[in-house]
Amino acid sequence: MAETVARALGRAGNPGRSGHALSIRSARDLFVARERLAELFGARDSSRFVFTGNATEALNQAIKGILRPGDHAVTTSVEHNSVMRPLRRMEEAGVTVTVVPAGPDGAVDAKAVAAAIRRRTRLVAVVHASNVTGAIQPARQILRAARKAGAYLLLDAAQTAGSVPLSLSDLPVDLLAAPGHKGLLGPQGTGFLYVREGVPVVPLIEGGTGSRSESDRQPDFFPDALESGTPNSVGIAGLGVSLAWLLRKGxxxxxxxxxxxxxxxxxxxxxxxxxxxxxxxxxxxxxxxxxxxxxxxxxxxxxxxxxxxxxxxxxxxxxxxxxxxxxxxxxxxxxxxxxxxxxxxxxxxxxxxxxxxxxxxxxx
Ligand SMILES: Cc1ncc(COP(=O)(O)O)c(C=O)c1O
Missing domain, CATH: 3.90.1150.10 (Aspartate Aminotransferase, domain 1)
Incomplete structure (x- = not known):
C-alpha cells in the first residue's frame, strides 16, 4: 500500500479535471477504490460512496446535511465526539436531540432507541460498535424502528468497517460513515460517506467537481454532489490496494x-x-x-x-x-x-x- 501511495505521489494528476494521461490515471484510481468499496459493502452503485478525508468529515456531512431547524435527532450515550459535537452544534440551530443511555457494557437497547423516536425525528445516529467498549449495537432492530417512523439511520462504522461483516444489501442503512485508515487498512486522510439513493443530503461544501463546469450550481448527481475540490487521490490510490487485500482475504x-x-x-x-x-x-x-x-x-x-x-x-x-x-x-x-x-x-x-x-x- 505504501509503495502504491509513493508511486501515486510521483504521478499525481488531478482526477476528473483534465483529459491528460495523469488526470485519467488518478480518476481511474478513484473509480477502482469506489468500486471496491461497493463490492466490500455489498452495494450495487459505487457512485453513492463519497470520499472524505476521515470519518469525522463523513459524519459531519451526514448530520449537517440531513438535519434542519425543528427536526429531532436520536443518538446514544456511547457516541464518538465526531457525532456528538455536530449534533450539539445542530441544537444551536434549532434541532432537538435525545441521547439514549447505553448499559454499563456500552450496549444500547434497540427498544429504548425505538421509544425515543418521535413524529419529528429525522435522524437516528448510532455507532455500529463502540470505540471504547467494542459493544456491537443492534443495528438491524434500530434500522427497523427508524424505517417505521420515517427517520433516516446514520451508522458510524469507524470501528467495524473492514473487520465486522456489514452488507448494505442485507442491512440497508441510509447513511454509512467510516475512515479509510482503521479496519479498511488504508492511509490516513481517507474515509467515506455512503448515501443510499433517495436520501436528501445537502452538501456541506460546494465547488469544483470537474463536471458540469459550465454551471455555477453544484451538480446533483453522485458522487459529485458531495465531492468538491481536489480529493486525496494519492491516499485513495493506497486505499484501493488495501481494499483489494480485504476483498481477497474476506x-x-x-x-x-x-x-x-x-x-x-x-x-x-x-x-x-x-x-x-x-x-x-x-x-x-x-x-x-x-x-x-x-x-x-x-x-x-x-x-x-x-x-x-x-x-x-x-x-x-x-x-x-x-x-x-x-x-x-x-x-x-x-x-x-x-x-x-x-x-x-x-x-x-x-x-x-x-x-x-x-x-x-x-x-x-
Ligand atoms: C466510533 C468512531 N467514530 C468516529 C471516529 C472518527 O474517525 P476519524 O478520526 O477518521 O475522523 C472514530 C475515531 O476514532 C471512532 O472511533
Whole structure:
C-alpha cells in the first residue's frame, strides 16, 4: 500500500479535471477504490460512496446535511465526539436531540432507541460498535424502528468497517460513515460517506467537481454532489490496494481471526486478579476493541509503562468519547484500550499479557 501511495505521489494528476494521461490515471484510481468499496459493502452503485478525508468529515456531512431547524435527532450515550459535537452544534440551530443511555457494557437497547423516536425525528445516529467498549449495537432492530417512523439511520462504522461483516444489501442503512485508515487498512486522510439513493443530503461544501463546469450550481448527481475540490487521490490510490487485500482475504476471515485474539485477550486478562475489563462478555457482541483498567492505577501510567518497558502501543484516556466513559463509570480518567488487528499474532497477545501481568503485579 505504501509503495502504491509513493508511486501515486510521483504521478499525481488531478482526477476528473483534465483529459491528460495523469488526470485519467488518478480518476481511474478513484473509480477502482469506489468500486471496491461497493463490492466490500455489498452495494450495487459505487457512485453513492463519497470520499472524505476521515470519518469525522463523513459524519459531519451526514448530520449537517440531513438535519434542519425543528427536526429531532436520536443518538446514544456511547457516541464518538465526531457525532456528538455536530449534533450539539445542530441544537444551536434549532434541532432537538435525545441521547439514549447505553448499559454499563456500552450496549444500547434497540427498544429504548425505538421509544425515543418521535413524529419529528429525522435522524437516528448510532455507532455500529463502540470505540471504547467494542459493544456491537443492534443495528438491524434500530434500522427497523427508524424505517417505521420515517427517520433516516446514520451508522458510524469507524470501528467495524473492514473487520465486522456489514452488507448494505442485507442491512440497508441510509447513511454509512467510516475512515479509510482503521479496519479498511488504508492511509490516513481517507474515509467515506455512503448515501443510499433517495436520501436528501445537502452538501456541506460546494465547488469544483470537474463536471458540469459550465454551471455555477453544484451538480446533483453522485458522487459529485458531495465531492468538491481536489480529493486525496494519492491516499485513495493506497486505499484501493488495501481494499483489494480485504476483498481477497474476506471480512469474515478477518473477523474470525480478531475474535480468536479477543477471546485470548479477555481470558488472559480475566486471570490477572486486579485488572477490570469493560464491554460485553460475549465476544460475538464485541468488535476488536478492549478497554481495561488496572485497579488503583492511572490508565495513562499503564499506557506509558506498556510502551516504555514493553514496547506495546495502546491508547489511554477518554478516546474522544467522554459520554462512553460516563456510561461505563470510567470518567474522567478513562481506560486503557487495546485493539488487535488482522496482522496481530498470538505471540504478540502473549507478550502483551505478560507485560500486563508484570504491571498489575507491581501494584498489588
Ligand atoms: C466510533 C468512531 N467514530 C468516529 C471516529 C472518527 O474517525 P476519524 O478520526 O477518521 O475522523 C472514530 C475515531 O476514532 C471512532 O472511533
Amino acid at each position: 471480512i469474515g476471515a478477518v473477523r474470525r481471526k480478531e475474535r480468536e485474539l479477543l477471546e485470548e485477550l479477555v481470558e488472559g486478562m480475566g486471570r490477572i486478579g486486579n485488572v477490570t475489563v469493560y464491554g460485553p462478555r460475549d465476544p460475538s457482541r464485541r468488535a476488536s476493541v478492549i478497554s481495561f483498567l488496572v485497579d488503583g492505577m492511572d490508565p495513562a501510567e499503564v499506557g506509558r509503562r506498556l510502551e516504555k518497558e514493553f514496547g506495546v502501543l495502546v491508547r489511554s484516556g477518554l478516546h474522544c468519547s467522554p459520554d462512553s466513559h460516563r456510561t461505563i463509570g470510567t470518567f474522567p480518567e478513562g481506560t486503557v484500550r487495546v485493539s488487535p488487528g488482522p496482522f496481530t499474532t498470538g505471540k504478540e497477545i502473549a507478550r502483551f499479557l505478560a507485560a500486563l501481568r508484570k504491571i498489575a503485579a507491581s501494584r498489588r
